[in-house]
Amino acid sequence: TPRIRKMLSCGMCTSNVQLPGKVAIVTGANTGIGKETAKDLAQRGARVYLACRDVQKGELVASEIQATTGNNQVLVRKLDLADTKSIRAFAKDFLAEEKHLHILINNAGVMMCPYSKTADGFEMHIGVNHLGHFLLTHLLLGKLRDSAPSRVVNVSSLAHHLGRIHFHNLQGEKFYSAGLAYCHSKLANILFTQELARRLKGSGVTTYSVHPGTVHSDLIRHSSFMKWLWQLFFLFIKTPQQGAQTSLYCALTEGLETLSGSHFSDCHLAWVSSQGRNETVARRLWDVSCDLLGLPLDW
Numbered sequence: 310t311p312r313i314r315k316m317l318s319c320g321m322c323t324s325n326v327q328l329p330g331k332v333a334i335v336t337g338a339n340t341g342i343g344k345e346t347a348k349d350l351a352q353r354g355a356r357v358y359l360a361c362r363d364v365q366k367g368e369l370v371a372s373e374i375q376a377t378t379g380n381n382q383v384l385v386r387k388l389d390l391a392d393t394k395s396i397r398a399f400a401k402d403f404l405a406e407e408k409h410l411h412i413l414i415n416n417a418g419v420m421m422c423p424y425s426k427t428a429d430g431f432e433m434h435i436g437v438n439h440l441g442h443f444l445l446t447h448l449l450l451g452k453l454r455d456s457a458p459s460r461v462v463n464v465s466s467l468a469h470h471l472g473r474i475h476f477h478n479l480q481g482e483k484f485y486s487a488g489l490a491y492c493h494s495k496l497a498n499i500l501f502t503q504e505l506a507r508r509l510k511g512s513g514v515t516t517y518s519v520h521p522g523t524v525h526s527d528l529i530r531h532s533s534f535m536k537w538l539w540q541l542f543f544l545f546i547k548t549p550q551q552g553a554q555t556s557l558y559c560a561l562t563e564g565l566e567t568l569s570g571s572h573f574s575d576c577h578l579a580w581v582s583s584q585g586r587n588e589t590v591a592r593r594l595w596d597v598s599c600d601l602l603g604l605p606l607d608w
């Protein structure tokens with residue numbers, strides 16, 4: 310058991326980079342992996358924005374992080390990734406408020422929701438996990454470019470291996486499986502990362518996708534089976550702090566720039582499914598995402 314546990318929870322970000330004067334945003338930072346990621350960035354002296362859909366929950370966590378790190382530059386802002394109006398309002402206020410953005414961690418996510426739609430009519434998994442972060446990154450990219458070297462970390466999952474991008478059924482209207490919808494959206498995170506890296510080559514902005522491991526968190530809230538599995542195998546499941554390590558590794562490790570677009574797990578390069586390496590699918594997903602969000606194709 311200890312050996313399997315060690316194997317499943319390995320991967321520590323050992324960087325001792327400090328972040329005074331640096332600005333970071335972590336989406337879904339009020340709990341789970343996002344909270345631990347934000348705490349670590351705050352510990353290193355960054356000004357950290359907790360971008361949360363529930364501001365009250367966010368404020369409680371901000372106070373906790375301020376108390377434990379002694380960094381009072383931990384700020385909460387409303388961001389509901391299931392509503393493009395909220396994403397635009399968040400970005401508008403942030404751009405007006407801050408001169409720089411050095412680290413964007415697209416961490417928030419939903420898993421295995423019953424079929425439902427975002428305010429803009431997108432299926433919830435693809436809408437929140439992919440399209441919401443796609444729009445957010447688009448709106449913040451000017452600031453990231455101006456602050457280069459800067460990084461975008463997209464929290465994906467090993468579950469992307471089961472994902473497919475069904476362009477004829479992107480919104481799950483023809484057929485829907487809650488589990489697979491999650492996998493498709495996590496594949497979209499990987500394809501987005503690769504296409505973004507291609508488009509940002511030479512800009513000083515680099516991007517990485519991450520599998521955090523199997524982690525104790527609220528992500529399994531919609532699945533009794535997963536809750537049961539997590540309880541049964543609790544010894545083999547990472548803590549949120551362990552789950553934050555690969556995101557931190559990608560955000561902080563010096564010399565990672567040449568690996569922009571790559572996928573990481575346990576703080577190492579990780580294998581991506583053949584779908585996840587398909588440039589044609591990545592380009593098409595980019596164009597379709599722009600189309601759905603009313604964005605120009607070249608950004």
Ligand SMILES: NC(=O)C1=CN([C@@H]2O[C@H](COP(=O)(O)OP(=O)(O)OC[C@H]3O[C@@H](n4cnc5c(N)ncnc54)[C@H](OP(=O)(O)O)[C@@H]3O)[C@@H](O)[C@H]2O)C=CC1
Nearest residue numbers: 337341342362389390391416417418466523524526527528
């Ligand atoms: N836990 C695991 O084993 C694994 C997790 N991951 C990925 O890690 C990331 C973090 O998940 P984890 O910490 O485990 O899960 P949690 O459910 O604990 O955290 C998810 C966060 O996303 C937020 N969120 C959900 N919907 C929205 C929305 N519409 N707008 C803004 N924020 C939203 C949640 O807010 P609220 O609290 O208000 O619901 C919460 O803060 C996810 O992307 C997930 O896919 C990947 C592989 C495995």
Ligand SMILES: CC1=C(/C=C/C(C)=C/C=C/C(C)=C/C=O)C(C)(C)CCC1
Nearest residue numbers: 465466467468522523538539542545546
């Ligand atoms: C088989 C097996 C496990 C199940 C792992 C699962 C089911 C992981 C799911 C990961 C998810 C949902 C990722 C989210 O993106 C455990 C519990 C580790 C214990 C060891 C054996």
